[in-house]
Every structure is written in structure tokens, then in C-alpha cells.
Amino acid sequence: MSNALNLYNEHFGLSERPFSLSPDPDFLYWTDEHKRAYTMLEYGVATRAPITLITGEIGAGKTTLMQHLLNNLDDDLTVGLVANAHGDRGELLRWVLMALNQLTEPSANYVDLFTKFQEFLIAEYAAGRSVMLIFDEAQNMSRESLEELRMFTNINANKDELLQLILIGQPELRDIIRRPDMRQFAQRIAASFHLTNMDEKTVYSYIVHRLERVGGREHMFSRKAAKLVYQETNGIPRLVNQLCDLCLLYACIAKREIVGVEHVRSVLADGAYFGPNANTAGDDSTI
Known part of the structure; x- marks a missing residue:
């Protein structure tokens, strides 16, 4: 071969x-749409948007943009990448804590996991860092898991932004979020962009x-x-x-x-x- x-x-x-x-950010070709999508990502990061949403067809270049973003983030951000998370809200928390290199006990219940997550966010904030979670293939997440992400953003208090979420997914993710029962989630999205084909x-x-x-x-x-x-x-x-x-x-x-x-x-x-x-x-x- x-x-x-x-x-x-x-x-x-x-x-x-x-x-x-x-996906290879070294080969990234900046179409007008990719420029606008990346600007939206940067805007979401800079303004510490609760949720930033990037969608597009399979192979549209979403993951490549995400990798380019990861290569250009400031050192005061702690980033966790969660790919294809599945399961109930307790399992989602385990995926998140694993992405943040936080060990969990197999016997830990939801309250234990959430407490550990919240304590981690507070410790990072006290050290001068904020936390960003990136969820790739987010269209595969259940409504329960998406609702749990909305609850994550409630940890932020007043102007103290402890956590940012970036969701990357296929077009059906937009359809899910536009459902009437997802209105509260949609209201937390401060920046979004949909990549179309070339x-x-x-x-x-x-x-x-x-x-x-x-x-x-x-x-x-x-x-x-x-x-x-x-x-x-x-x-x-x-x-x-x-x-x-x-x-x-x-x-x-x-x-x-x-x-x-x-x-x-x-x-x-x-x-x-x-x-x-x-x-x-x-x-x-x-x-």
C-alpha cells in the first residue's frame, strides 16, 4: 500500500x-461560509456565550473548523471534547468529567457526579480559568441530555461565566432544537451558524x-x-x-x-x- x-x-x-x-486544519480552505462559521465560533468564545451552535451536512468541514479553533484558544481556557455522548443524564456527566480528566467512582450517583462537576468549575474559575465543553455529533444526543446541558449553563452566576458549551452537529440538530418543547434550550444559544455545501x-x-x-x-x-x-x-x-x-x-x-x-x-x-x-x-x- x-x-x-x-x-x-x-x-x-x-x-x-x-x-x-x-480532518486536517492545515488543509482548511476558507470558503466565505467557513469564514463566517469560524467568526461565529470566535464570537461565541470571546463573548462567553452560554451555547454556540454549528451545524452542517456530514463532511461539510465542521470538525476541521473545531480543530482549528482548538489550536488557537487562549491558555486560560480548560477544554473538554465530548464525541458522540449517549445515555441518560448521569452517563452524560461521566462523559463530561472524563473529557475534563476527572476520575469518577463507578458507584457515584447523579448528585455525586454533579457536585464533582460543579466543584471542578469553581476551582478552575478560582484559578483564573473558565471551562469550555465541545460536543461533537451532538445530533445523537437525547432530549434529556440536551436539557441537562441547559441545566449546566445555570451554574453560571451573574457575570461570572464558569462554563461555555459548543455544539457541533448535523442539520437534524437544528430541527430538534426548534421544537416547541426545546424553547428554553434555544434561548440559551447566543451564537449559531449552519454550513451549506460548496x-x-x-x-x-x-x-x-x-x-x-x-x-x-x-x-x-x-x-x-x-x-x-x-x-x-x-x-x-x-x-x-x-x-x-x-x-x-x-x-x-x-x-x-x-x-x-x-x-x-x-x-x-x-x-x-x-x-x-x-x-x-x-x-x-x-x-
Whole structure:
């Protein structure tokens, strides 16, 4: 596998793989929407908003933005990252305390856990630090867990902000929060942004950006190839990465220096790409 990857990079003169599926803030492409989403994150942090909400489709770049934020936070913030929390409110507290490196006894009940959490927040505040909890994949949290997060924000007193919450999730999270029985939770959200998909022009610029980041040339992808990539991925960054990665591999196998529309069609025809429009593979009626 490593030899195949080396051949891929050497063929195009790349320093590393440009379209990895793993979120990497070093490759972050600042679309106008990502700039606004990140500004909203910064605003939430700076104003110590009780709850900041960022939503978007799977692969829209939410996790990459979050990682970029983590790399640029001040030292006076203690951060806990909770990914895919599940269970009742007692289990949620265990997830939170674990994220904050606080050990808990298996026999501890809800009151014990909440007391430990509150004492930790107060101790951090006394030491000149505030606490931020980031919940990734928050759309998977139950209504009970979301209500528990609202109760967390009650720990803040007057102007003394001990705790901030950032929720990152898919679009259905917005639908959950907009329900009438979630009105009190929604009122605690002081900053929010919803990331939509990239348009055709942005997809081409995104491809060029990632290629140039690893020493590639601007015109390694033809405009027609990029257009078909956009159509097949609906402009979702993670899917763009998946399809472009395979297209580079196919162009390498064909010993071509430029990825053309024929390479995209070959990937689609071979069923190597599993995107939302995969069943229409090879349809070139709009190219």
C-alpha cells in the first residue's frame, strides 16, 4: 500500500496525499461560509456565550473548523471534547468529567457526579480559568441530555461565566432544537451558524487549494473534471476529497499528468466511489 501511495505522490510531484479523508486544519480552505462559521465560533468564545451552535451536512468541514479553533484558544481556557455522548443524564456527566480528566467512582450517583462537576468549575474559575465543553455529533444526543446541558449553563452566576458549551452537529440538530418543547434550550444559544455545501466555483478553488498545499499545479484537474466532481458530490468537502483522491489514482495509473473528465467517469463507472449520486455514474449529459 505504501509503495502505491509513493508512486501516486511521485507521479504528480506531491509532498503528501492532498485529499485525505481525515480532518486536517492545515488543509482548511476558507470558503466565505467557513469564514463566517469560524467568526461565529470566535464570537461565541470571546463573548462567553452560554451555547454556540454549528451545524452542517456530514463532511461539510465542521470538525476541521473545531480543530482549528482548538489550536488557537487562549491558555486560560480548560477544554473538554465530548464525541458522540449517549445515555441518560448521569452517563452524560461521566462523559463530561472524563473529557475534563476527572476520575469518577463507578458507584457515584447523579448528585455525586454533579457536585464533582460543579466543584471542578469553581476551582478552575478560582484559578483564573473558565471551562469550555465541545460536543461533537451532538445530533445523537437525547432530549434529556440536551436539557441537562441547559441545566449546566445555570451554574453560571451573574457575570461570572464558569462554563461555555459548543455544539457541533448535523442539520437534524437544528430541527430538534426548534421544537416547541426545546424553547428554553434555544434561548440559551447566543451564537449559531449552519454550513451549506460548496457551489461549483468553490469546489474548483477547493481542489486547486489542496493540490497547491502539497506542491501540485493549479491545472492538475481540468475544469470539466472539477465540474463533474461537483455534480457527483453535491459540493460536500469530504465527498470531494474521496472522489478526487480516486481520480488522481486513476490518472496516475493511466500515466497522465492532468486529471480529465474521463478519469472521473472511469472512477464512477467502476463503482469505486460511493457518493449520493453514485447510481448516476458516467452520466455526462451536462458536461
